[in-house]
Amino acid sequence: MAKDGDIIDVMFSWIISLFGWILGGIVKLLMAIIGGLFKGIVGLFKKNDEPIQD
Secondary structure, three states, X not given: OOOOOOHHHHXXXXXXXXXHHXXXXXXXXXXXXXXXXXXXXXXXXXXXXXXXXX
């Protein structure tokens, strides 16, 4: 088995932190996309208070 400080142990911790970093980025990206979609939908259905002047 890998001991503390062994090269396999260090590389395994790097891989775990890399996966955590990637998953965190994906979650933040999805939250930004969903928030933008909701803001866009609200903007479409929001009433325009001032009339459009042509």
